[in-house]
Ligand SMILES: O=C(O)[C@@H](O)[C@H](O)[C@H](O)CO
């Protein structure tokens with residue numbers, strides 16, 4: 001028809017760019033040790049991803065090597081197709097640690113896509129619906145005085161969402177009655193000391209049995225928790241139906257799940273109020289789908305992120321765009337400003353997180369220094385036992 005298309009500025013190189021290498025990097029930063037993934041391309045651009053499940057690092061590294069074989073030589077922009085290939089290309093479904101390895105590569109591909117096109121990732125997701133992402137911080141410690149030591153300063157600096165973890169007062173022995181009493185008391189103590197202008201959250205960390213979890217939820221309900229996280233183990237999500245019937249506290253779960261198929265019963269059953277999507281376990285391709293199912297159920301997405309600079313930045317982009325955002329977990333209230341390994345990253349400040357404004361996730365590492373700081377080691381998890389010596393959930 002003789003019509004000339006306007007110059008859209010589409011960088012054709014972005015379409016042909018091929019993946020050349022998937023490099024895992026266990027990096028010790030000032031705030032902790034993280035399992036990162038660098039996806040390299042034939043155009044010299046690299047994308048960054050992160051793995052959230054680190055309990056079995058060698059299983060994850062093995063899965064990364066398997067996926068690297070599938071990814072190497074393919075076009076980096078075919079993100080959806082690669083996601084399908086990773087999760088459904090092996091006959092046996094990819095779940096858990098294996099899916100978390102796929103998630104890290106998926107994140108790196110979104111980062112690469114943004115970098116190749118010169119836009120921040122949230123622009124690829126439909127654009128921001130908010131100016132910044134509200135965040136919660138985790139209070140370290142085991143008792144009310146320790147929590148308050150940290151809480152007052154954080155509230156002064158603008159943090160409005162504070163979380164504690166359910167801790168046994170007799171660490172490493174977890175006696176359920178004593179643990180219940182101490183934590184119910186600490187939760188009420190926090191509410192009394194901090195007043196009604198802050199939101200209080202608690203992570204039970206699957207440490208209780210259903211009957212104990214019920215008592216815990218009912219007894220802290222008058223102190224109006226923002227949510228009670230992981231009150232039950234995740235292997236049988238149906239158990240949440242029972243807990244729901246017995247308590248009115250908002251419930252949160254999902255950090256142990258990876259794909260939309262795993263999240264489906266939790267969301268379709270309206271079993272929680274907050275879906276704890278961890279992008280470093282789901283990837284962004286699955287994460288968006290999970291968030292959309294949650295939206296259809298009026299369930300909020302409260303992203304899990306006790307992780308490093310990559311998951312923090314990825315979460316900030318995702319959360320900027322979600323209509324149904326709760327609040328972003330931000331375990332490190334200072335970000336990585338003072339960390340020489342992190343040359344650019346999300347801005348963490350006074351109860352909120354913002355992406356840096358650079359293309360992709362807007363996060364970058366001094367890769368040479370990160371390789372020199374690579375440890376290959378992730379610390380062992382803490383483990384609790386009941387007084388009779390039997391293992392409890394950590
Ligand atoms: O919600 C959280 O941040 C915690 O459940 C962590 O994922 C867990 O302690 C492993 O680091």
Ligand SMILES: [Mg+2]
Nearest residue numbers: 203229230255
């Ligand atoms: Mg948790």
